[in-house]
Amino acid sequence: MGSLFRSEEMTLCQLFLQSEAAYACVSELGELGLVQFRDLNPDVNAFQRKFVNEVRRCDEMERKLRYLEKEIRRDGIPMLEIPGEVPEAPQPREMIDLEATFEKLENELREVNQNAEALKRNYLELTELKHILRKTQVFFDEMADPSREEEQVTLLGEEGLMAGGQALKLGFVAGVILRERIPAFERMLWRACRGNVFLRQAEIDTPLEDPSSSDQVYKSVFIIFFQGDQLKTRVKKICEGFRATLYPCPEAPADRREMAMGVMTRIEDLNTVLGQTQDHRHRVLVAAAKNIKNWFVKVRKIKAIYHTLNLFNLDVTQKCLIAECWVPALDMETIQLALRRGTERSGSSVPPILNRMETLEDPPTYNRTNKFTSAFQNLIYAYGVATYREVNPAPYTIITFPFLFAVMFGDLGHGALMAAFGFWMCYKEKPLQAKKIDSEIWNIFFGGRYIVLLMGLFSMYTGLIYNDIFSKSLNIFGSSWQNNYNESTLRENKALQLNPDSEDYLQYPYAFGIDPVWQLAEANKIIFMNAYKMKISIIIGVFHMLFGVCMSLWNHIYFKRRISIYVEFIPQIMFLTLLFFYMVLLMFIKWTTYGPTPPYFGSQDPEIVKTSGFCAPSILITFINMMLFKTDANTRPQCDPTMFAGQIGLQKFFVILALMCVPVMLFGKPYYLMKEQKKRDSQAHQSMEAAAENGAAGGAPAPAPRGHDDDITEVFIHQAIHTIEYVLGSVSHTASYLRLWALSLAHAQLAEVAWNMLLRKGLKSAGYQGGIYLYVVFAGWAAISVSILVLMEGLSAFLHTLRLHWVEFQSKFYSGEGYLFQPFSFEVILDSAGQTEE
């Protein structure tokens, strides 16, 4: 039965498929997603593989589909998601049908687009002509009136007209040019024709659509008057250079009017035709949009199958394909069934053969996870994939991760917000997944929705323990502290202390969590909480690390490294326990031994003083003295120097025992390996001698002694690194767990600052506008709370928890040198293709 405890057992299998059945079988295996194929042709070029033609055809089909998709997207038509089941990979013969359909659609669309462009060009010309006819009307009108201005018909002056026999006729050209080009155009004309041409221009008010780029451009109408052929050619060349389009414009007004009417009718007709073209295009695209996602899936599946078939080897008889694959041992039955289904579908008679193969390679790591556990498993994998069949830290992470997060985040209010967010994501899982939102940040949050939900719930729990909701405390069970000072004392003193060793404390603690009165103790709330939170952090840390070391025991047992249990596990556990677990025990002893004795508050009786709070020693100083074999002078003569009898002797014994563990860790394994080597060498010698005695009749020599792959110095160095890492690490990691205290302090203080500086101002505001002011201030406080306290602090605590798991916990047992099992699965391929597309 597969479980999350360690990764699944994998077998390397050889698969023999008949060529006809290969496609269908691979299709079935792709739907199943439990088989990882190996590439049996690694040195073969992509273009020399067997199925390269089919892959090429699939690529071509995909290109056509992408073109269709681009056109559909350009028109803004929504593409329907696939209703119901994802379609299966179609049969090879269906591929031809699909190709034909796509070809037809593509051709149709290209034709329509080309026609539309030609029509638009035509339309543009007609529109420009219309504008020209309209504007030049004005020019010619002015020209017809000779008594107007000088620069008119008689460009050459009266003399020209009267001198020559014939009246010199002015020629003209009319055209349209981009507005931006007019100044340069004018200048060029002036210079080239030496001022002998006359340009008039008028702007076209409405922008025109450029057919190729679909931009809206502004143009102007111009008309140029000149005399003589030379100037005419020159003007025409300049117009060409500036890409102005020239139009034939009749001189006579009647002709012009006729032309204008003709142009109008043609424009109307063209509009209708254009409309119908667009209509047709839209209909084609809408019809295609209904099926396009379906087609994408089919084409991608075909391509994936042929890619996989390319990895196979062709048998000598050319009738059979051979594949090598990694398969989870428990799934052999399911795979056999799938293969049988595939052969039946293809109508082949020969059943496929699945053979187990022996191998010395490292199999891939595979963990069967569901939507809940996969998030936690991915957190572990992000640091390193577990070695094959190593103990998997993921199932414990499901609880320890949210718990350590909550210790750092403990606030009932913020935890409730986080839990609500996580709950919404998990509740609306299916619709949110179907939406396929693009944003990467959203996908990160959504992928970790169960983690967020658990973190929120655990934070609510620790919020109740710390008795902190938005930096205020809840008094549910009645505080265990009371005020016994009289009025005059209260009036005269700014700050007073309540002594637990007196009637002020009711001698039984608050029922659940920290007493609510502590939130009001401005002066020493932080000192008290520090003492509490630091001890809790160390206790949690030591237990977490001890658990990590115990996991290594399971690894040693499974991998049959018995010697490691004796020279690695036992010294490690002893070192950690004798030093740091002892410190934890000291904390518990301090908590239980020292305190007020109820009927005799403040008594001076030496026996009672010895167990009062006055005599409680500092754990840190005790521990430091223990390690340094030192004793301090007793500054409090009424108190015992030790917490229990025989403490000094016991501590010395523990330290010496712990220090003795270090050389065992350092030299134990190398010494044992050296002994093993000597034994193997002597055995090999003996067997060789025996073979020589028996007369080696051409027999092969005795098998060379296996295994001493690394020489002895490397083993020593390796072990030294490990030992130093562990010994120094145990000190530094224990201290590292103090970040649980540090972050929870930071969170509490930030929440307090937010409340005091923001919300209190809103609450205290006076008068009727107080309510409105509070309305505004509350929105600001809520924004700050969510953005800084939930988001920023949440991310920070998440990161620190992750570090605690990856470094402090996993370094005790995890090697993480495996590689991930990546099965051939259509789901994975379609998902990743969908993502890259967006």
Added chain:
Amino acid sequence: MSLLLGCGVCCMLLSIWAILQLFVMGIFFKMEVLAFIEEAEPDHHGYEDYDDFMKQTKENYQLIAVNCWVATFIYVITLGLSYMCIKHAKNKERMAADNVQDDETYCRSKAKRL
């Protein structure tokens, strides 16, 4: 359009949170809960003697309770407004989507542009 929807959703969530929290806080202020003493006590030199202190503190508690409830009421109005915003935004989106699907309206608008 999704800006209006986004604003609407934000305001709605904020309003729900505000209504819950401010209403409960108003009740607690009415009950003169000790945890809120720092909000209710008068300033350091704003009182003459013990009785004045107690009187001002009690008054402040009641005033702040009223403040909280007034703010709750304004947030109820905001909740209503945000709900209407969301409905309006969703309607507009639906109509725009329908427009694209319908061939006639789509092509008519396209032809007009030319």
